Amino acid sequence: MGILLRVTAAAVAVTVAAEPAAAHAMASAGQWKVVRTDRRDSYDAVTVTPGGAVWVAGTRRAAKGAESLLLKGGHSGFKRVTGPGFRVKRLASASDTRVWAFGTSKWARWDGKRWQVKPWSHGRVDRAYSIGRNQWVVENANTFPTAGDPKWKATSTLRRLTGSTWRKVPTPIVVKGLDGTWAAGSSRGKAALARWTGKAWRAVALPAIPSAHPGQLSELTDVAVDGETGRVMAVGWAAWPCGAKRPYCGETLLLTGYLGGFAYEVRAEPGAQPRAQAEPDGRGGAWVVHPAKGGGSGYLHIGPESVETGVFPAPSKQTVRDLAIQVESPFIWAVGAGVVWANGR
Numbered sequence: 001m002g003i004l005l006r007v008t009a010a011a012v013a014v015t016v017a018a019e020p021a022a023a024h025a026m027a028s029a030g031q032w033k034v035v036r037t038d039r040r041d042s043y044d045a046v047t048v049t050p051g052g053a054v055w056v057a058g059t060r061r062a063a064k065g066a067e068s069l070l071l072k073g074g075h076s077g078f079k080r081v082t083g084p085g086f087r088v089k090r091l092a093s094a095s096d097t098r099v100w101a102f103g104t105s106k107w108a109r110w111d112g113k114r115w116q117v118k119p120w121s122h123g124r125v126d127r128a129y130s131i132g133r134n135q136w137v138v139e140n141a142n143t144f145p146t147a148g149d150p151k152w153k154a155t156s157t158l159r160r161l162t163g164s165t166w167r168k169v170p171t172p173i174v175v176k177g178l179d180g181t182w183a184a185g186s187s188r189g190k191a192a193l194a195r196w197t198g199k200a201w202r203a204v205a206l207p208a209i210p211s212a213h214p215g216q217l218s219e220l221t222d223v224a225v226d227g228e229t230g231r232v233m234a235v236g237w238a239a240w241p242c243g244a245k246r247p248y249c250g251e252t253l254l255l256t257g258y259l260g261g262f263a264y265e266v267r268a269e270p271g272a273q274p275r276a277q278a279e280p281d282g283r284g285g286a287w288v289v290h291p292a293k294g295g296g297s298g299y300l301h302i303g304p305e306s307v308e309t310g311v312f313p314a315p316s317k318q319t320v321r322d323l324a325i326q327v328e329s330p331f332i333w334a335v336g337a338g339v340v341w342a343n344g345r
Helices: none
Strands: 015-018 033-037 041-048 054-062 065-074 077-081 090-095 098-102 106-110 115-119 125-131 134-139 157-162 165-168 174-179 182-187 190-196 201-204 217-225 232-241 248-258 261-267 277-280 286-291 297-302 307-311 322-325 332-335 339-343
Touching: 041 332, 041 339, 054 090, 054 332, 090 134, 098 125, 125 174, 134 174, 174 277, 182 232, 190 232, 190 248, 217 248, 217 286, 232 277, 232 286, 248 297, 277 322
Parallel strands: 041 090, 041 322, 090 125, 174 217, 190 217, 217 277
Antiparallel strands: 015 077, 033 339, 041 054, 054 065, 065 077, 090 098, 098 106, 106 115, 125 134, 134 157, 157 165, 174 182, 182 190, 182 217, 190 201, 217 232, 232 248, 248 261, 277 286, 286 297, 297 307, 322 332, 332 339
16 A cells, blocks of 8 residues: 554663564465464554564454554564554554654654654554655545445545654645655545645646546555656556445556556456555565455556456465565565565565
């Protein structure tokens, strides 16, 4: 969805206890595999360090209610580790010794030995990224309502970590997702991209959406960039009023190309997907994840010349909540309610 970024004064031991053996199952869809299931857990966020360490945050049912949960591991399994002392809702990482965690009123940084916790006085963190030397968060990002709303306006705030301060950064578009130096979102009700120059964000010219309708709104919800070729792949939606029985109709937008040359593909299925996420696949393409009809999650895999579709293998049709890729590798991970998926092994 180019998907995500992510303290106590005393030192703490990271590993608390080994988890029960993870359940394994071969994926029936593409190369996705269920590598862990635990009905006690609900996972909200995942990040993968360049070295391949996978961090997963969420909650676990306990006798006194849900408790915060942080796991660390990989293909061989996961162990519960000491968290920052609050429920983590978003994660990001730049290395094994630089991991960021965000909650409702606190944020923290792991330095390889301990968590450094600080208060969070800004809005709800919806996306978090560690990109090069920059740490970004997208906060208070709204979503187009399922029933549609002709007066709906996209909103969000983009912040960048400067020293120890998260400063608001002006943007020419309403940002919903980042990857590399690219931002996806909308401007005045139309899908839009922007590019980071190193000092400021600048809007990028895009072609007109092929299927325009009266009263149409559109947005790009996430972007994925191939690190080797620079190919940009974004996912979004278009929606328009279409009658009393069905207030809004919609479709999926896929935008691919390079600076100076982009093209849209409009797909009637899976329809408008205001929460779709995208991550590069490490092989020149990208994975797009969206809610599937009837439950669970579906995917679109953008390849060099075509787009493949499929669904995630999921116990009880659990939905993917977050995606993360290991930089400069084909390994990608996804998490949901008690399920961890992996692809690329």
